[in-house]
Amino acid sequence: MDSALRQIIDRVRDSAERQAPLCIRGGGTKDFHGAAVLQGERLDTTALSGIVNHEPSELVATVRAGTPLAELEAALAAHGQCLPFEPPHFAPGSTVGGMVAAGLSGPARASVGAVRDYVLGLELINGRAELLRFGGQVMKNVAGYDVSRLMVGAWGTLGVLTEVSLKVLPVPPAEATLRFECNPADALRRLQAWGGQPLPLNASRWEGGAGGTGTLWVRLRGAVAAVEAACRSMGGECLDAAAAATGWQACRDQALPWFAARAERPDHALWRLSVPAAAPVLALPAGVAPPLIEWHGALRWVQAPLDAGAALRETAHAVGGSASLFIASEAMDTRAMGRFEPISQKALAQIHSRLQQAFDPAGIFNPGRMGPGR
Template sequence: MEEALSRCMARIRDAAAAGTPLRIRGGGSKDFHGEPPRGELLDTRGLAGVRSYEPSELVVTVGAGTPLAQLESLLAEQGQCLAFEPPHFGGGATVGGMVAAGLSGPARASVGAVRDFVLGLSIVNGQGELLSFGGQVMKNVAGYDVSRLMAGALGTLGLIVEVSLKVLPRPPAEATLKFELPQAEALRRLNAWGGRPLPLNASCWVDEGGVPTLYLRLRGAHAAVEAACRELGGERQDEAQAAVDWLRCRDHQLPWFEAHAGRDLWRLSVPQTAPVLDLPEAPLVEWHGGQRWVAAEPSEGERLRRVAQAAGGQATLFRASTASEATPRFHPLAPPLDRIHRDLKQAFDPAGILNPGRLYPGF
């Protein structure tokens, strides 16, 4: 890994001197996310390997090029996991890409996002300098938490080299309940349940062939899960099949996603308390109402952004059809946030060579 790191640092220094854009890429499983990548390829897969793992301390430090599946397998051997369930979207997903994309799976609303589990990391900035931030414990940050800033930056601020992550034990018990409910009632119940001491972990509401259905996953101590099942009712699902279906939900392989392949897929991030939104068609709803997936035609993008903003959220063009390739992927920034983004880009990558334009056109 040290040799690969030296090559990457030299490559970035040369690119900065020449003003040559670099496209940072691990397994390429999330190339679709954000603005189209451009520049000469800088492959991170040589930055692989587990640097340290202390199961008793609930922390693991790995190279950014480490396959995500390899890390998850290592944790599973110790009965531990990445609680935020990072999506893979393909077999080549890497740990660095997981952090850079900043995407979380079905459990995000209950356990937190990727950034909440990043304890520290090392990056190479746009001048070829190796910088380290954070550490391997929770209470180690004074001032600006740069390590978590890298989550979701899509490599525009630096090449992630190494990451220290908080891991958690796998819950001892799990159950998935099924309810046939219209969207408004499902949202109402989710909001009510969220205010009670229930082991809620994930939820997914979807219209299955005209049958509106809410799936609710419970995780925690055996007694808590069983008591919640008795209290909430619903139809308990087969555990093995439910586990497969939640993985398919995580990686957008459910029938709902497959039925809308080829259309624009929008991600609306709104408050969990937001009501049923005025959308072109019924969405797939996750995160107890906080994340709503919408399939739409290219002409409906601006309307979706207005609807999301009116609800107190924002809309992202998550997967663009060919007809929408020119549509900005991310919700436009307010002027103060735009200025902060540009200032950060200037500070970390003054030559503007690292994944240029991946977040927003122009930086």
């Protein structure tokens, strides 16, 4: 056991004994999420850095949690491989541990799966300062509960991630991006129709323009013959590869002009609506601009005031979805609103409580990160 890992274990043990909260932090690139009020003494994980093992022929990489995400992606790219779910960076310094803890996926998520689908195993320190390992380096390695995937999206509230094993994939041999001018209803109709055909759909986004019109971008990835055939059958304008790649990266990291426009409306927060892909155009509150649509219709980004939250959640519920507060300005008081929707099922709430008690009995990990009470 190296000194960096030993120091973190000792730090967790000391905090548990003192019942002193810890704020687990890698690159800090997701501190904005939900305008969370980060509490506790900072526990820096960036010393846990480095690629432990990468087996290109086995499509597996084992990485320490504090490793910069860009470093891992560069190492994979050198072997023609990638993280197909396109984890967002948001800013320089994003780490592999933060990627897993946040569980956020990029534009290709609807086609290739989420972060949790690529986590094979991990190592963590629980609230008793025990170093535990779950899963392994192959897909069929779990009997019983898949604890590794349980940590994806837990935002560090169940333990300190120290090492992660990930499934990686080869970079597809061909890629193309098509552009269509259309309104949101037409965009959703096209995406649903294409989804029922054997097309190499990989990612999509629709952005609104003036007069209710907008632009739909669709990215194709796969075999050369499949991508070329899809371009011929789908129509639209085929974009320059470099320009298209820049646009998708900006979409991944929320650097598109659509996201930047929120700076002109400081009273607006960014809401994330997760709905069925087949859901129609949503009836948003009056005065709210058209959303940015991703994941073939399953993800709708909306910029609206905090007081529109109840209406947005009701709208999402009406089509079988949910709404969460993704970004709020520091001036906004989000305590009453909550970042995530309350757990309405008693049995599910009990499971959450028992998991918390099992992994972090003293409640020292990232209090407040998931909202009131956590």
